[in-house]
Amino acid sequence: MHPATRFFIASCFVFAALSTKEPINYCIVGFGILYSFSVKSRNNFNPTKVFARMLVFAIIVLFLLNGIHFHTRTINVKGLRIVGDASVRFASVFAATLWLVKRTVKEEFYALMLSLKMPMVATLVVFRAIWFLPHIFKRVRDVLLAHKLRGIKSSNVFRRSLALAPALYAIFASMLLEICDSSVALVSKGIWIHGRKSSFIQLRWSYKDWIAVGTAGAIVILLIFKGCNFA
Amino acid sequence: MLEVDNLALSFVSHEGETSLFRGVSFSFKAGDLIGVTGDSGTGKTGLLMALGGYLPYWSPACKMTGSISVCGEPVTQGQASNDTVIVIENPYNQNTGFKSSVFEELLVPLEMRGIPRELMLASARCVARRFGLSEISGLQLDSLSGGELQRLHIASALIARPNLLLLDQILVELDPAFQQRLFKILRGFAKECKAIALVSFNPGEVDFDRFDAVVTLPGLSQVRPEAIATVGAAFGQTVSRVPGNGPVLKIRDLYFRYSPQRPWLFEGLNLDVLQGEGCLVLGPNGSGKSTLGKLILGIVKPDRGSIVLDIGSTVNCAFQNPDLYFCKRTVQEELEFGTDKQWAAKLADLTGLSPYFNKNPYDLPRGFRKRLSFAIAASCRPAVLFLDEPSQYQDATGVAGLIKAMRFLLDQKTALLCCTHDRRIIGEFSDFSRITLGREPFAVPVSKAGSAPNSRPTHQCSPGLYGDKSDNCDTREWFQKTWSDAIDSWIDNDTACSTHGGNVVKLLIEKTSGSLSIGPGSRVLDIGCGDGKGLMALRKWLDESGLSKVPLLGIDVQPALIDHARWGSIGHANIKYEAADATDARLLSPLCRNALGGKATLITCIYVLHDEPDLFAMLKAISENIDENGHLVCILVHPEWTETLASKGFVKIVQKDSLNAGDTSCGRYRGGLTPNWRWLGLYPILGDHGRTIFLPHAFRTLGDYEKEIVNCGFNILSIAPIRTAENEISNDPTDFNSLICAEYKSIAYSAPPSVLIVAKKL
DSSP: OOHHHHHHHHHHHHHHHHHSOTTHHHHHHHHHHHHHHHSOOSSSSOTHHHHHHHHHHHHHHHHHHHSEETTTTEEOHHHHHHHHHHHHHHHHHHHHHHHHHHHOOHHHHHHHHHHTTOOHHHHHHHHHHHHHHHHHHHHHHHHHHHHHHTTOOOSSHHHHHHHHHHHHHHHHHHHHHHHHHHHHHHHHTTTTOOSOOOOSSOOOOOHHHHHHHHHHHHHHHHHHHTTOTTO | OEEEEEEEEEEEETTEEEEEEEEEEEEEOTTOEEEEEOOTTSSHHHHHHHHHTOTTTTOTTEEEEEEEEETTEEOOTTOOOSSEEEEOSOGGGOOOSSOOBHHHHHHHHHHHTTOOHHHHHHHHHHHHHHTTOGGGTTSBGGGSOHHHHHHHHHHHHHHTOOSEEEEESOGGGSOHHHHHHHHHHHHHHHHHHTOEEEEEEOTTSSOGGGSSEEEEOTTOOSOOHHHHHHHHHHHHHHSOOOOOSSEEEEEEEEEEOSSTTSOOSEEEEEEEEETTOEEEEEOOTTSSHHHHHHHHHTSSOOSEEEEEEOTTOOEEEEOSOGGGSOOSSSHHHHHHTTSOHHHHHHHHHHHTOGGGTTSOGGGSOHHHHHHHHHHHHHHTOOSEEEEESTTTTOOHHHHHHHHHHHHHHHHTTOEEEEEOOOHHHHHHTTTSEEEEOSSSOOOOOOOTTOOOOOOSOEEESSOOTTTTOOSOGGGOTGGGSOHHHHHHHHHTOTTOEEOSTTHHHHHHHHHHTTOOOOOTTOOEEEETOTTSHHHHHHHHHHHHTTOTTSOEEEEESOGGGSOHHHHHHHOOTTEEEEESOTTSHHHHHHHHHHHHSSOEEEEEEEEOSOOHHHHHHHHHHHHHTEEEEEEEEEEEEOTHHHHHHHHTTSSEEEOOOSOOGGGSTTGGGTTTTOOOHHHHTSOGGGSTTTOEEEOOSSOSSHHHHHHHHHHTTEEEEEEEEEEOOGGGSOOOTTOHHHHHHHHHHTTTOOSOOEEEEEEEEO
């Protein structure tokens, strides 16, 4: 499937989740989460766990903020609705992003940006952003391991947090060195060479894309005419 | 072509101006291979960066005087040049981030230059093969070892065909065999492309005679490799070399691989490391040296086996990347963290870090940071210390200091496991035990200074898999020919034989010459059993040989392809068949083990199409599912056959070299998409969903098959070209074989150009 189709489907999903009323929106988001969590990742890494943790964390924070009357120590029913609404917004974006991350490989994304004639600077910024998050997680793991071998204890969350404080210096300093090396490599490989770039991956728009885009678009139009939240 | 005149480079800091070098002048012509050497901190990297136009533009603290010109043009500061490419020392930091697979990353320089896809592919195939990347081209970048990554980046630099190629201390990551090959490639590249290649290296890492000229930077110490050996030997006499009594680390029956799709890195590794013992962990790039350290530290878990550390002992590791360790403001604070001052001072003294006690670790050159990480790892007095390429980025002085420190630690009863390619270290520690990893024979690098022969036992975790194979496949001329060249010799070849259905058995008996040992406990597997003719013939042969109880399993891809009616009519109690996508390596193992109750003694298979990862996976799975001394009979069709099919319009070729597991042409059948072939009236390959063939990039000749079979642990007994007898060609106009054969009747060849390979598992 063309990556642009995936983006369109993801956008339509988020629109559908945000524009419908409960309980349909819960069903849509629930389906989206289950699907995006269970779908196989085409990349070497699987971010499901990270996304799941972030989602749970966000819902807990929302619940603590809105779901409890702290002065009477009772559940705030109105607040729970707010938690539900906000969770749907979070979760729909999370599910769509997770699905995109799992199903789109970098090569396709690069080819897409190239076909959209995005300036190289923008492509670089996007890819550096994509590169940064998993990279810094890995670096944190490596540095904590190295520090653990030095005798700095990181057996539980609290100790890990304490261990992270001195490690932050190592993490960022080593990342800076890496970024310097990386920028030399990028320039050397010709990122700033003027003229047309090409891509090994050839993106093609197939009948599947038409079907997918048509179906997703039809659902969105239907929702608009049916009187969705935004209409 | 390259002219440098009176070049000087210096850095300005709050402590004043520090000169890296001054008065450097040289001039080289196109086609030269140049070496650049000097001690740590003398400016090897700085010089190469200046030649590439990165310095002083990229660093406001850098000052440069003098001039540099390439091809008569002065180097433009800060401007990316089409004609100059640099590869830096740390392979992990050079990925562009645009790509996730090896093959795609290789192509980035071509994509940036707007090279059309077709041309890219031709160049990439050639370069990938020369750099030994073909086998790993489908892998993800983060699954590669440092050496493999460095190969990729050098290949990626060469593919851009620059006028000036700058390689900054790249040798440290590369195994000696590849270093040799690299110098040949570089020489050829410089001559062919009329380019200049500059390789910077630490003194003693490589012989000067590899280069046309060597630039020695001012301040190069007078310590030469010979001197290192002397220093080491003299020091060695003063310390006790008798290890303690019991093993401090025991590894038993260790099995490990990163994923089921990848080969085993360790297969039954057994190792005892004694207290105070020194071990050199040797092996080519990607053989699992660093992984062994990760296993010992518990960072990755073994698939099988145990790693036991003596009670009360600790293990530590100095990783390749030194920058992970530092958390203090000065070198002194780093070294004194968690240990006593005396021990820290001793380590600093041995490693030559004492003069830098008050410096910030990140202000040190990389070679010093590496030494500091080593000292930090040693500071907690571990019982076992794993050193991952400790001599990386070290000049002669650094290596001498490292050797002293290692000897000192041995004296303190610390066991050292040191993985390295560095001949300076290997030559010095000739009295160490050697653990040789990897599937290929590994030539231990020896410096010209010489070294004593290894007097300690050698651990070899994998046998040399080339076995008793007498002739190297590279020498088989006709086997290296492309099909169009090779076919003429086949047509008149007396050894050409016919294979179709039952003839497989006849051929098998002929070619194994009685060495095939099938007995009551044997199991036979026919992969790609198709319509069952071969199965029936095998069964008949087994029955006639009095082996009616030997189980026989036939499996084939795609349920739609299998003629269930025919299979049902076989009706033999001792033939099992599975209609599953068995060319998927993941399915082959359970199929084989469940249906046969163990590994197979004989596997026959036919491979027609050429989805490279599929074939790799298939051969590897076969290798894992066949008995020791089991036989493989394999019919392989020439790779160009696929292209021929495309040229006749039978199939569509997609030049997709980095495939995912489900992307093979067989994989396309999954999910019940394949229409019934009878309904289509054609072989399913011509069906709507199945006619896409992903053309491989690795197999261009039959010799490539042979190499892959050998790499999977087989000794090839015979290779024979085969042809289909005229009377075996069907007259059925809907039969795919007859269609294709008709095309080739005009050239008097009545079957796809194939070979029958009989091999024995070592």
